Amino acid sequence: xxxxxxxxxxxxxxLDHCHFSQIxxxxxxxxxxxxxxxxxHYTLTQHFIPRRKDWxxxxxxxxxxxxxxxxxxxxTLPADLNSKSSLQQQVQFKxxxxxxxxxxxxxxxxxxxxxxxxxxxxxxxxxESEEDILVV
Amino acid sequence: xxxxxxxxxxxxxxLDHCHFSQIxxxxxxxxxxxxxxxxxHYTLTQHFIPRRKDWxxxxxxxxxxxxxxxxxxxxTLPADLNSKSSLQQQVQFKxxxxxxxxxxxxxxxxxxxxxxxxxxxxxxxxxESEEDILVV
Amino acid sequence: IxxxxxxxxxxxxxxxxxxxxxxxxxxxxxxxxxxxxxxxKKRIRFLEEKLLETRLSEDASSVG
Amino acid sequence: IxxxxxxxxxxxxxxxxxxxxxxxxxxxxxxxxxxxxxxxKKRIRFLEEKLLETRLSEDASSVG
Numbered sequence: 001x002x003x004x005x006x007x008x009x010x011x012x013x014x015l016d017h018c019h020f021s022q023i024x025x026x027x028x029x030x031x032x033x034x035x036x037x038x039x040x041h042y043t044l045t046q047h048f049i050p051r052r053k054d055w056x057x058x059x060x061x062x063x064x065x066x067x068x069x070x071x072x073x074x075x076t077l078p079a080d081l082n083s084k085s086s087l088q089q090q091v092q093f094k095x096x097x098x099x100x101x102x103x104x105x106x107x108x109x110x111x112x113x114x115x116x117x118x119x120x121x122x123x124x125x126x127x128e129s130e131e132d133i134l135v136v
Numbered sequence: 137x138x139x140x141x142x143x144x145x146x147x148x149x150x151l152d153h154c155h156f157s158q159i160x161x162x163x164x165x166x167x168x169x170x171x172x173x174x175x176x177h178y179t180l181t182q183h184f185i186p187r188r189k190d191w192x193x194x195x196x197x198x199x200x201x202x203x204x205x206x207x208x209x210x211x212t213l214p215a216d217l218n219s220k221s222s223l224q225q226q227v228q229f230k231x232x233x234x235x236x237x238x239x240x241x242x243x244x245x246x247x248x249x250x251x252x253x254x255x256x257x258x259x260x261x262x263x264e265s266e267e268d269i270l271v272v
Numbered sequence: 273i274x275x276x277x278x279x280x281x282x283x284x285x286x287x288x289x290x291x292x293x294x295x296x297x298x299x300x301x302x303x304x305x306x307x308x309x310x311x312x313k314k315r316i317r318f319l320e321e322k323l324l325e326t327r328l329s330e331d332a333s334s335v336g
Numbered sequence: 337i338x339x340x341x342x343x344x345x346x347x348x349x350x351x352x353x354x355x356x357x358x359x360x361x362x363x364x365x366x367x368x369x370x371x372x373x374x375x376x377k378k379r380i381r382f383l384e385e386k387l388l389e390t391r392l393s394e395d396a397s398s399v400g
Contacts, residue, residue: 156349156350156353156354166365195354197354197355197358198355198358199351199354200348200351201347201351202347202350240358240362242354242357242358244350244354250347251346251350252347252350252351252353252354255350255353255354255357255358256357257357257358257361258358258361258362
């Protein structure tokens, strides 16, 4: 999986989606209320086998290395991988450990070898302004 | 300048801005009117020496390799690099060669060795909608 | 205990992939927000005209 | 003639850098657009109230 920098650009492009989308994050909100816990819902795609030291990090969008996680939780190990329901997982992040600014963050699933297996859409920790409730 | 993949992540982060910002793009519009030529203005930073085969490409935002340019122009060679005015350059892109969709694009300056020396903010080819002229 | 995060050349692709995911979503939100903006501006224009009309008719009735 | 674009490991950093540049700008535009949106909504609320008032006073004067 290591890029030596000697390969033609095509390989870099083709490699692309194969393993980055093995975890799909669901029901990610645009805004999470500051001071509250948040639940991260995710789905394991069919052939993905979670391992004991896989983890889910909250990263500020634009991160360069997985060491830059803001906070993390160990991923849940499903009881029975063969049952359908095991593919739906969730972990909870406690309010205390969450970012306090209104930057954009995203969840990333990193396996125990350090390989990123999925990334979520971005979210912010801020209240949705009350003006936005008005419907046109 | 080649990353072997063996280096610690810090080096990747530090290397960052050194040569990517040697060309600064100026006065980039948010919208360019479809069907018109566009002028790309840019500034060479102090120690940058342009060469004969440097080029400026229009890339769709999210590009992965510099081969993915939508269109390109050879960069202008300043007559006298010691004169202040030579640092301000421009090239014109003809309407015929420009993208016809309303995706986001950006200018990138690529030197004759294939190294990216600058990237602009994104722009679109679409008219600014007339509603947007209303001032609150 | 900290989680393992090894650096591989792969990682820069991962970070790019994650950024593309975020960018695509933000781009979509911007589009939605700009569209909503246009609608809101139309609504304002409509309300301003209505208000003007109502006032004019009010003036007319108070004169008549 | 095509321009030279050699692949180096550096390139993935360049593409990441370019995307960060674009992302930061789009993020800023989204923020501006959301802010404008809020202002427009306030303006609509104000106009709607004004319109209601004017109509009420119109009704009152036509009754009185």
